[in-house]
């Protein structure tokens with residue numbers, strides 16, 4: 001039996017315990033990137049929340065099928081390809097590759113499917129035909145529109161008022177003004193300078209909203225468990241997805257909707273004009289640790305606004321260092337005989353609290369608070385009577401769980417540097433035995449220059465990074 005987990009559902013405004021539609025299988029659709037440039041840290045915040053979601057579900061014993069689409073055909077990708085005089089595919093391939101490089105750098109688990117919109121055009125055309133058969137569309141100048149007035153549930157997700165629809169008012173673009181409720185385009189007639197597909201709807205291309213409905217229903221079924229995205233996609237994008245999908249199938253589209261809040265940078269909305277617009281590459285070029293970036297971007301629960309600051313990033317770097325130092329100290333300190341100063345029950349209480357935080361609508365702040373309390377307990381125990389073998393085994397499992405769910409545990413690689421440090425420490429111990437204190441001090445200074453701090457304990461010499 002998987003562990004219970006609760007979510008605040010945007011659709012019902014209620015906190016609900018997840019009940020998968022099919023046994024322990026959770027089917028998730030996440031709106032992916034539009035591959036026309038590098039994703040920014042606001043996008044990455046949303047993708048990281050979705051990563052913690054899937055990792056937590058897996059750790060809790062569910063089976064996850066996650067679909068994340070790649071929007072490789074829309075106004076922006078066409079504009080970008082035309083500006084460079086290359087094909088749409090050449091243009092979008094570049095940003096698809098960049099997207100995967102970015103999510104790999106941040107340690108995101110791969111979803112099960114990354115469908116590209118251009119590979120599902122047949123399914124999109126079929127969906128429009130179903131909508132037309134049920135009387136939800138009209139055609140004008142070769143384009144097909146969804147008539148919002150034919151779908152009474154319009155507005156149920158975002159709370160937008162469909163009465164504000166101006167009769168006959170349409171929008172052709174993939175993006176339009178906030179709160180501007182209009183009939184939206186499903187299928188766009190071919191235009192000069194735009195790629196088109198030959199379908200039963202005539203020559204044209206899909207509208208952006210249609211892409212997600214067609215790909216999610218194709219890969220996950222007409223009704224599935226969870227749909228996620230950024231809060232800015234709630235209206236009109238997700239509202240339109242519901243209208244298209246439910247009007248076509250006559251069934252509920254999604255049980256649970258989860259929306260990640262906005263990210264601010266140093267208290268301001270991120271904007272290129274303000275010079276506070278960052279991609280992952282920008283931050284890596286400045287020498288920041290991807291693990292710390294990940295830590296910062298998941299540190300605030302996804303339903304709350306996150307203020308990204310460089311002070312916060314430095315604090316996240318310190319937190320990652322603290323985890324690494326504690327693990328290294330633990331690895332270099334022999335086990336205490338007997339129980340030592342950390343009880344098995346204390347480690348178990350930590351795991352309970354970690355899980356309780358995650359089960360509470362992915363409260364990552366609570367989960368990270370528990371991690372820091374544990375680090376304090378471990379360091380105190382190492383300062384006092386050490387840690388016995390049983391508690392150590394439990395600690396290993398506990399850190400594995402932190403790693404599996406939050407993905408913030410640095411790899412304890414026995415790398416070249418560590419091997420060199422160990423060799424120097426062994427040489428220093430030998431020098432001290434031989435009463436060659438000058439040599440022993442020289443080694444300590446050499447290690448200090450490498451930012452390695454030595455501690456001589458009753459169990460021998462341990463080291464940590466400064």
Ligand SMILES: [Zn+2]
Nearest residue numbers: 031032212237
């Ligand atoms: Zn979408």
